[in-house]
Amino acid sequence: MGTGRDEVWANLAALLTQLARHLDQAERLLAHLPHLPHLPHLHTAEVDRAEERGPATYQRVLAIARQALGYLTELTDGTRRVYAPRGGIALRRSTGDCQVLILGQPSGDDAAEFIADLRQFDQRLQVSAELCGLLLGLALRWSAAGFAPPVVLASLGEHLPQFLTLGQALLQDEG
């Protein structure tokens, strides 16, 4: 197993830890602001209810980002999927390698269910990666600005539609 791969995954894990800390800091900041601005300009297909244009939207976006971080962290921790209704199918993916274990004689239906579950997980992973990329861009801005509230609010407000759209995709995948 190559050390290069191990290093990539360790560095990704470190980055995700830093992102989680920035998210914590942004959450604390928002919690202490007396008034969060409304977002009357926010009109997207995904945000069509009035209450979703209110201040709670900021918290919702941070919650979406946290969920995405969780999915991506699963990648660095070593993804495991186990499916054993009759026979047994298990998969472990870590540091660029992937192992599959098949016990007994799984039926075509068992395999199809396992593959569908795996694809759904991978779709969530792709959306989560995109969300984490957005968050990373914001975190760099927040950090450079010393978490100045106007910068945090403006940058979040600017990208709320993208977060909400991707968050919706994440929820749909969770079924």
Added chain:
Amino acid sequence: MSVRDALKRLSDSVIDLSNLEVTTYTGKLDQAIDASTGQIKWDEFHPASGKLTLVAATLVRPNLNTVNFRASDVLGADNRVLLELHNAAVDSARNGRMALLRMFTSMLPLHTGG
């Protein structure tokens, strides 16, 4: 370490991403599970371990050239399912790597614009 430092470390190390290996094994429960813990003994799976049978292996090189191995004595007509599962795992492993790249590409407009 700042988020910027963490990002730089990750960016620097991504170029080291090497081969992607996917291996599929089959066998019996007692060969794969640690009786004392009930956990799967993932780290003991090797083609030469003699406990489990290697069904298929795929190596994807960084340039996307791919080397495939199929155990012909295991993969008979009845074992189409094993190969389907192996192929799904190869797709999944590729997706895992794609996720990492996607994070970079979605970050780029914000990073350069900010």
